[in-house]
Amino acid sequence: MTDRHTSQEAGPAEVAQDATAFGVYVHWPFCAAKCPYCDFNSHVRHGGIDEARFAAALACEIASIAARVPNRRVSSIFVGGGTPSLMTPQTVAAILDAVSKAWHVNDDAEITLEANPSSVETDRFRGYRAAGVNRVSLGVQSLNDADLKALGRLHNAAQARAAVEIGRSVFPRLSFDLIYARPDQTLNGWRAELEDAIAMAADHLSLYQLTIEPDTPYAALHAAGKLAVPEPDALADFYALTQEITAANGLPAYEISNHAAPGAQSRHNLTYWRYQDYAGIGPGAHGRLTVDGVKWATMSEKHPENWADRVEATGHGLIVDEPLSREEAGDEMLLMGLRLREGLSTRRYEAVSGRPFDPKRLADLFTHGMIESVAGERLRATPAGWMVLDALVADIAA
Ligand SMILES: C[S@@+](CC[C@H](N)C(=O)[O-])C[C@H]1O[C@@H](n2cnc3c(N)ncnc32)[C@H](O)[C@@H]1O
Numbered sequence: 017m018t019d020r021h022t023s024q025e026a027g028p029a030e031v032a033q034d035a036t037a038f039g040v041y042v043h044w045p046f047c048a049a050k051c052p053y054c055d056f057n058s059h060v061r062h063g064g065i066d067e068a069r070f071a072a073a074l075a076c077e078i079a080s081i082a083a084r085v086p087n088r089r090v091s092s093i094f095v096g097g098g099t100p101s102l103m104t105p106q107t108v109a110a111i112l113d114a115v116s117k118a119w120h121v122n123d124d125a126e127i128t129l130e131a132n133p134s135s136v137e138t139d140r141f142r143g144y145r146a147a148g149v150n151r152v153s154l155g156v157q158s159l160n161d162a163d164l165k166a167l168g169r170l171h172n173a174a175q176a177r178a179a180v181e182i183g184r185s186v187f188p189r190l191s192f193d194l195i196y197a198r199p200d201q202t203l204n205g206w207r208a209e210l211e212d213a214i215a216m217a218a219d220h221l222s223l224y225q226l227t228i229e230p231d232t233p234y235a236a237l238h239a240a241g242k243l244a245v246p247e248p249d250a251l252a253d254f255y256a257l258t259q260e261i262t263a264a265n266g267l268p269a270y271e272i273s274n275h276a277a278p279g280a281q282s283r284h285n286l287t288y289w290r291y292q293d294y295a296g297i298g299p300g301a302h303g304r305l306t307v308d309g310v311k312w313a314t315m316s317e318k319h320p321e322n323w324a325d326r327v328e329a330t331g332h333g334l335i336v337d338e339p340l341s342r343e344e345a346g347d348e349m350l351l352m353g354l355r356l357r358e359g360l361s362t363r364r365y366e367a368v369s370g371r372p373f374d375p376k377r378l379a380d381l382f383t384h385g386m387i388e389s390v391a392g393e394r395l396r397a398t399p400a401g402w403m404v405l406d407a408l409v410a411d412i413a414a
């Protein structure tokens with residue numbers, strides 16, 4: 017436990033909080049194959065994808081959301097999926113163009129595209145870079161061929177390494193994702209793999225513990241006893257080891273699953289965790305927009321073709337579009353903010369939620385080492401608190 021506390025003290029320097037931060041998330045809902053563990057809104061279309069239709073519909077939804085919140089200055093754009101690297105660079109350029117027609121995009125905006133190692137080549141990377149993408153997030157998942165196969169991935173470790181190398185030469189910034197606590201993975205195996213990954217990493221890594229998501233093929237295998245994932249105690253060891261190795265190598269956690277060198281944090285994801293505004297564009301995308309001091313929640317239709325039909329008929333695909341009560345907004349802010357090493361401002365929480373923290377409840381959680389105060393102004397979860405975050409948030413918000 018001591019090690020975990022020590023490593024957490026070496027958190028990366030904060031990225032200054034910009035009160036006007038505004039992110040735009042664009043969802044590309046297609047993949048070449050569906051991975052058996054994944055429950056993201058991603059679909060396979062063997063007959064091909066009408067990219068022009070989806071690009072036009074995305075541009076249309078961007079314009080429609082911008083009409084509700086004009087005059088924002090975009091600080092980040094994130095093209096996620098699905099597998100956005102299945103898009104041609106021309107389609108990515110058309111999407112980015114639609115965003116800059118709708119809002120002013122800051123000169124230093126972070127523009128990220130998610131890519132799979134198997135669906136990308138140097139040519140495409142250069143095309144994305146020419147379109148304006150300045151950060152790539154690669155889904156490496158593992159550096160072990162047998163495990164990549166078991167995860168249903170279409171790439172091998174050599175392709176992943178090549179994609180990281182090419183990505184680093186083309187983009188100013190690069191991050192990649194790994195999934196750990198995989199079936200049959202050992203702690204020593206993970207240590208070696210993580211050290212290997214850090215040696216080839218740039219300044220940002222996303223390290224996710226495998227989650228068995230309901231209604232996935234992995235959930236069925238797990239229920240049938242055919243997937244030997246680590247037990248809860250072992251999971252805590254995987255997590256502690258991950259914190260220790262990343263911190264010792266200059267990539268400490270700034271969020272539960274995200275690690276960066278000082279200043280290299282994902283600005284876009286910070287926008288979510290700091291509970292600032294973002295537009296959600298594309299099938300199944302969520303948005304949070306403040307209008308006249310009230311936070312609105314939006315979500316678009318998930319099914320890609322139904323979403324496109326709606327956009328073509330009405331200009332947008334929103335199926336949820338509602339104001340949040342102060343209590344709901346406060347709960348969301350807490351859930352997001354406690355994911356961050358920097359925690360959340362108690363004053364801002366009280367202003368958003370309209371209610372003070374319950375001092376007795378907080379005192380109890382302090383005593384149990386679940387939360388801590390930063391300079392009397394911010395509240396953050398300790399590493400022990402991160403391990404049980406949902407319960408912690410439920411307790412504070414109750
Ligand atoms: C939306 S996916 C998109 C990235 C890209 N399509 C890919 O898979 O490489 C984002 C990341 O979520 C992580 N992920 C997806 N399903 C997961 C699960 N069940 N458990 C843990 N991590 C998961 C993977 O690391 C993945 O790279």
Ligand code: SF4
Nearest residue numbers: 047050051054058098
């Ligand atoms: S490629 Fe990524 S988004 Fe697509 S199914 Fe696999 S994990 Fe999910």
